[in-house]
Amino acid sequence: MSELLAGQPGERRLFLGNEAIARAALEAGVALAACYPGTPSSEIGDRLYEVSRTGRLVFEYSTNEKVALEVAAGASAAGWRALASMKHVGVNVAADALMTLAYVGVKGGLVLVSADDPSLFSSQNEQDNRLYARFAGIPMLEPESPQEAKDMTLAAFALSEELGLPVMLRTTTRVNHTRGVVSLGELAPPPPPGRFVKDPFSLVMVPAVARQAHARLLAKQERARALAESSPFNRLLGSGPLGVVASGVAAAYVADALLELGLQDRVTFLRLGFTYPLPEDLIARFLSRVDKVLVVEELEPYLEDALKALAQSRGLTVPIRGKGEGLFSRLYEFHPGLVRRVLAEFCQMPHEAPQPLPAAAELLGRPLPERPPILCPGCPHRAMYYAIKIALRDLGVEGVFPTDIGCYTLGLLPPLSMADYLICMGSSITTACGLSRASGQKVVAFIGDSTFFHGGLTGLANAVHNRHDLLLVILDNGTTAMTGHQPHPGVTLTPPDYPGQPVDLAAVVRGLGVTQFWRVNPLKYKESLAAAKEAVAAQGVRVLLAQSPCPLYVARLKGKRPTARFQISGDCGECRHCLEYLGCPAMYVTEAESRRQLLIDPDLCAGCAFCVQLCDHIRPAKRGKS
Numbered sequence: 001m002s003e004l005l006a007g008q009p010g011e012r013r014l015f016l017g018n019e020a021i022a023r024a025a026l027e028a029g030v031a032l033a034a035c036y037p038g039t040p041s042s043e044i045g046d047r048l049y050e051v052s053r054t055g056r057l058v059f060e061y062s063t064n065e066k067v068a069l070e071v072a073a074g075a076s077a078a079g080w081r082a083l084a085s086m087k088h089v090g091v092n093v094a095a096d097a098l099m100t101l102a103y104v105g106v107k108g109g110l111v112l113v114s115a116d117d118p119s120l121f122s123s124q125n126e127q128d129n130r131l132y133a134r135f136a137g138i139p140m141l142e143p144e145s146p147q148e149a150k151d152m153t154l155a156a157f158a159l160s161e162e163l164g165l166p167v168m169l170r171t172t173t174r175v176n177h178t179r180g181v182v183s184l185g186e187l188a189p190p191p192p193p194g195r196f197v198k199d200p201f202s203l204v205m206v207p208a209v210a211r212q213a214h215a216r217l218l219a220k221q222e223r224a225r226a227l228a229e230s231s232p233f234n235r236l237l238g239s240g241p242l243g244v245v246a247s248g249v250a251a252a253y254v255a256d257a258l259l260e261l262g263l264q265d266r267v268t269f270l271r272l273g274f275t276y277p278l279p280e281d282l283i284a285r286f287l288s289r290v291d292k293v294l295v296v297e298e299l300e301p302y303l304e305d306a307l308k309a310l311a312q313s314r315g316l317t318v319p320i321r322g323k324g325e326g327l328f329s330r331l332y333e334f335h336p337g338l339v340r341r342v343l344a345e346f347c348q349m350p351h352e353a354p355q356p357l358p359a360a361a362e363l364l365g366r367p368l369p370e371r372p373p374i375l376c377p378g379c380p381h382r383a384m385y386y387a388i389k390i391a392l393r394d395l396g397v398e399g400v401f402p403t404d405i406g407c408y409t410l411g412l413l414p415p416l417s418m419a420d421y422l423i424c425m426g427s428s429i430t431t432a433c434g435l436s437r438a439s440g441q442k443v444v445a446f447i448g449d450s451t452f453f454h455g456g457l458t459g460l461a462n463a464v465h466n467r468h469d470l471l472l473v474i475l476d477n478g479t480t481a482m483t484g485h486q487p488h489p490g491v492t493l494t495p496p497d498y499p500g501q502p503v504d505l506a507a508v509v510r511g512l513g514v515t516q517f518w519r520v521n522p523l524k525y526k527e528s529l530a531a532a533k534e535a536v537a538a539q540g541v542r543v544l545l546a547q548s549p550c551p552l553y554v555a556r557l558k559g560k561r562p563t564a565r566f567q568i569s570g571d572c573g574e575c576r577h578c579l580e581y582l583g584c585p586a587m588y589v590t591e592a593e594s595r596r597q598l599l600i601d602p603d604l605c606a607g608c609a610f611c612v613q614l615c616d617h618i619r620p621a622k623r624g625k626s
C-alpha cells in the first residue's frame, strides 16, 4: 500500500512537501491527476501514480504539460476534481491552454501546481511563475512549508470551485523537497463518475463567447480579491513601527529571524500566502501602520512592485525597500543567514554573523573529489556519442550539435563535448533546422525518447515538410530517466501491471514522413558506427534511432545489478583514446610506485561491454578480481 494512504486522521507524518501536496489531493477527493515529470515537481506525480494502482483515482503521465493541463481541464469540466503538476518551465508549455482555460473556467476544482526552481538546481532558467497567475488572472497560493503545502492544496480545490477558476499552487524547490511534520486529515472516498453538461455559449471560446468570458474572468478576480482579504493564509503578525512582508519559504526564514533577533515587538510582519489577487485593503492597513517596509521574496520583485503601486494609488508615502534598493538579489534562492543579516541591518540591530557550518572537507580532513554532472557508467548515450564522434572524425567532417533536455544534455562536458546549443524541450530539432539552413554545416541533433514525444513531433514534421537538412539521433533509453524513470508513450519495459499501450517510436518517425532511417543498439559498436557513418554522410532529414535501456532503470525494475566487469590489462599502451573519446567515469588514472596506470573501478563499471569492443587491452575481469 502506498504510504500516502496509511495513517489515521489526526496522526502526524514526515512528508516531503510534494508528498504533502499529493496527500492533500487525496483528502480533497481528487479524481484525476496528470503530470509531465520534472524536478522539483516529480514526486507529486510519482506518489499519485502509486495510489492510482489501487483504483482510487485516475492518473496519467502525459506527453507534455499542455496535455496534462488539458486532460485535467476535461475531467474538471465533467465535474471531477483534477490536479495538473509540473515544473516551472512546464507552465510555459501549458500556458497556451492556461490562458484560455481561465476564460472557460472549471466545474470540479482544478489545481495547477507550478514547482519553481530558484538557483536552477535542475533547470534551464529560474523564471518566477507568480507572474503567470497574474497574467492568466487566476488565484495563487504560495506555501512556505510541507504542512502549509497540504493546507493550501485542500484550500485551492475549494477556492477553485467557489470561483469557477483554476487555482495555481506555486511552490519552490525548498518547499517541494523539504521533509516536515504534516497532520493527516480524512481521505475522501473514491469519486462517483462525472458528467459533462453542454453549454457551448459559455464553454466554446469563439470570439463572441470569449469577449463575455473575459469580462466574467475580471469579475471573478474581484471576488477572489475579496476572499484574499479574509484568507487565513494572509496574516498580520506582531506589532511595531517596522514592517516586513514575505511569502513562500522566505516567510519561514523571516519568522525564524524575527525570533532569533528578538524583534517581534518592533516589527509588524505581513505573511502572505494567498498572493494573487493580493489583499489590497489588508496591505494598505499594514502600510499605513508602519514607518518603513522591507519586502523579502525570492526571484522577481512581484510583491514589492505591487506594494509600491498600491502605496502610490492610495497616497501612502511609506518607504518600501527590497530588490529595487539592492537589499536582496533577483538571483537565486535565499537562505536563513542572508535573510537574518538583511533584516538586522534594516532594523538597525547589532547582528552577529552566524558561524558558518564547517565545510565537508574540513569535517572529513581531506578535500572532497570534484564530481561534475556526467553520464553514468554504462550509459548507452555515451556509446552513441562515441560512434557519432568517430564517424565524423573518419569522414573528416565537423559536426554542430543542437541538443535537448534530458540525461543526454550531459553530453555537453568533455571528453564528449557534443552539445552546442540548447533552449528547451523539443528545440534540438527546430534549432537544427535553422542552424543547418543558415550555416550549411553538418548538423547532428540529439533528443531523448520522452522528450521526442513531449516536444519533438511537431519539429520533426516541420523539418520533413520544409525539406531541412539534419541528422536527428533519438537516444531511446526506454524511460524518462533524468526525473526518476517515469514512463512515456514509447516505453515497452514497464512494471507488469503498467496499463499504458506502447506507441511504436519508429513507426511514428516514419509516419511523420522520414524515409532515411536507421535503428541500432548503441552498445554494439560495429553496427552503430556503420549506421552513424551512413547517416552522417547522407543529406536531408534522416533519423538514427539508438535503442538500449537505461541500465539503472533495468537494475531497478529487475532488482539486480549486472555482474559482468571489465579490466585493463597491465600492458595497456596508454594511448588514452578511451579516456579522451569515451570517458567512461569508471576509468581512472593512478600513479602507483611512480608508474602511471589506467584502471577501471570495479565498483563503478556497469558491465556494458562497450569499451571492450574498442581496445584489445580491455578484457572481462575474472570473478573476484579487479
Ligand code: SF4
Pocket (backbone or CB within 6 Å): 568, 572, 573, 574, 575, 576, 577, 578, 579, 598, 614, 615, 616, 617, 618
Ligand atoms: S585501455 Fe586501450 S584505449 Fe585505453 S589507454 Fe589503454 S590502450 Fe588506449
Ligand code: SF4
Pocket (backbone or CB within 6 Å): 377, 378, 565, 566, 584, 585, 586, 587, 600, 604, 605, 606, 607, 608, 609, 610, 611, 612
Ligand atoms: S564496461 Fe567499460 S564502458 Fe562499460 S561501464 Fe565498464 S568500464 Fe565503462
